[in-house]
Amino acid sequence: xxxxxxxxxxxxxxxxxxxxxxxxxxxQHPPADEFGEETLSDLFRWQTVTILAPSHDIAPDGRLPAPxxxxxxxxxxxxxPAPGGRGTELSARTRPGHKPESAGWKxxxxxxxxxxxxxxxxxxxxxxxxxxxxxxxxGRRRPARGLLVDLMTDDTDQEGVV
Amino acid sequence: MKALCWxxxxxxxxxxxxxxxxxxxxxxxxxxxxSSVCGSDLHVLGGYLxxxxxxxxxxxxxxxxxVEVGSAVTRRRVGExxxxxxFISCGRCWYCQHQLFSLCDNGNPNPAVAESLWGYAPAxxxxxxxxxxxxxxxxxxxxxxPYADQGMFPIPDEVDDLTALFxxxxxxxxxxxxxxxxxxxxxxxxxxxxxxxGQLAAQAARTLGAAEVIVIDSLPERLEQTGxxxxxxxxxxxxxxxxxxxxxxxxxxxxxxxxEAVGMVAGNSxxxxxxxxxxxxxxxxxxxxxxxxxxxxxxxxxxxxxVLGVFGGVVDKFPLGAVMNKGLTLRSAQQxxxxxxxxxxxxxxxxxxxxxxxxTHVMPLARAAHGYExxxxxxxxxxxxxxxxxx
Numbered sequence: 001x002x003x004x005x006x007x008x009x010x011x012x013x014x015x016x017x018x019x020x021x022x023x024x025x026x027x028q029h030p031p032a033d034e035f036g037e038e039t040l041s042d043l044f045r046w047q048t049v050t051i052l053a054p055s056h057d058i059a060p061d062g063r064l065p066a067p068x069x070x071x072x073x074x075x076x077x078x079x080x081p082a083p084g085g086r087g088t089e090l091s092a093r094t095r096p097g098h099k100p101e102s103a104g105w106k107x108x109x110x111x112x113x114x115x116x117x118x119x120x121x122x123x124x125x126x127x128x129x130x131x132x133x134x135x136x137x138x139g140r141r142r143p144a145r146g147l148l149v150d151l152m153t154d155d156t157d158q159e160g161v162v
Numbered sequence: 163m164k165a166l167c168w169x170x171x172x173x174x175x176x177x178x179x180x181x182x183x184x185x186x187x188x189x190x191x192x193x194x195x196x197s198s199v200c201g202s203d204l205h206v207l208g209g210y211l212x213x214x215x216x217x218x219x220x221x222x223x224x225x226x227x228x229v230e231v232g233s234a235v236t237r238r239r240v241g242e243x244x245x246x247x248x249f250i251s252c253g254r255c256w257y258c259q260h261q262l263f264s265l266c267d268n269g270n271p272n273p274a275v276a277e278s279l280w281g282y283a284p285a286x287x288x289x290x291x292x293x294x295x296x297x298x299x300x301x302x303x304x305x306x307x308p309y310a311d312q313g314m315f316p317i318p319d320e321v322d323d324l325t326a327l328f329x330x331x332x333x334x335x336x337x338x339x340x341x342x343x344x345x346x347x348x349x350x351x352x353x354x355x356x357x358x359x360g361q362l363a364a365q366a367a368r369t370l371g372a373a374e375v376i377v378i379d380s381l382p383e384r385l386e387q388t389g390x391x392x393x394x395x396x397x398x399x400x401x402x403x404x405x406x407x408x409x410x411x412x413x414x415x416x417x418x419x420x421x422e423a424v425g426m427v428a429g430n431s432x433x434x435x436x437x438x439x440x441x442x443x444x445x446x447x448x449x450x451x452x453x454x455x456x457x458x459x460x461x462x463x464x465x466x467x468x469v470l471g472v473f474g475g476v477v478d479k480f481p482l483g484a485v486m487n488k489g490l491t492l493r494s495a496q497q498x499x500x501x502x503x504x505x506x507x508x509x510x511x512x513x514x515x516x517x518x519x520x521x522t523h524v525m526p527l528a529r530a531a532h533g534y535e536x537x538x539x540x541x542x543x544x545x546x547x548x549x550x551x552x553x
Contacts, residue, residue, distance in 0.1 A: 139167030
């Protein structure tokens, strides 16, 4: 990649690109004893999607949609009615004791994995399937020139990539 | 198959790419008959929305024939002639159920890119960068259509292909600007931009009862076409003081509804153009909001401004004081096409909505790069270049 391309790309996506790179570089989490109070608070923050369905359609007989069920006891979940006829708020967060270095996360970012699971759960309940994007038609890729977009779009159905 | 690919800033090439496949049960494959350029393509083409990857297939306004459907598609069938909404919406989420289709919760498989830019992600769109889902576009022989029962609309026999093409994006966008802009009988409506969307917003404003429609642009052939097709009054911003002219033509009140149909690469004779252009080219600002500023400034007290043009990032010198002190209503949206396309096709069928004339340059897909060159540089009276795959 030409230096000009790098500079232009960095400028053009500004703060978002900088955050993307910073996030990407920080995917290896520090040891647990380096977590400050604020980081821990973020780590265990509830993530939520609102699904246009009653709670019994989201978790019939208490069975959660597969993407969340697959996370097992790594997460705790809750279902609450959304105001104004908007359906149900489905929330999940890392269960205390399952920090990012826990084996169950298999090296993945818990927040991003939870975010993906919630979004896929919503699609399954509302539409019946998870929208796929790959493979699809594309011309010749030039990895070096698309590097920054690759950084942003790789796994971007998950939270916290950019 | 052949497809027009973005290969870098202001670089395009027609390449051989893999055919699309059904990936979801709600998908269909459409054989493209016509696919149009759009002014918003220039934003991704020029790198102003920096979320394209080399090799991405462009194009989002198209019609064609259904050649394959997934197992969950029940309302459309192989062989149907359809126009496809440029936005990809599930039809089931809260936003779709409230007719806000371009805000669909389930149409964008890459939401984090848009969330970082805008807080929440809108729906996906064909061929319009990875911020809007990264879907392959329609400048190709074939295109995969997710949520096919929702986004594909059968074309009445009485409507020809080229007319129906613009029901995909330009016509619903224009209609939305007039309707959600709140045009009422007796209103004076000013529209910035005499491209396809501006012209169709003018037609819509007339249909909704506007007493006067005034369209602002600088390209003589577009203004001439707009005047001939819509009966609108015309203003050339290079030859006149637009705010003063609008005051004069509205009894000193200002237009009741102002519709901006230009977008982030607006040109203008104003001094601020140089400032905005400098910032946009060097990226501390991403958009040139010249027409938006003027629309807000000239709108009457208590009036309505609708931003139809596409913007991607941040602007400055935004006249928030005018919005607040004049009590304006400011609205905007990507197009909620699913809401309008059946009605627009019916109007086309009854001869009440003309669009075919917008396709000023119809050419084989193989010449698509030339088509964009004509369109981007406004050469040869180009309003829309339309590509025909397979020729």
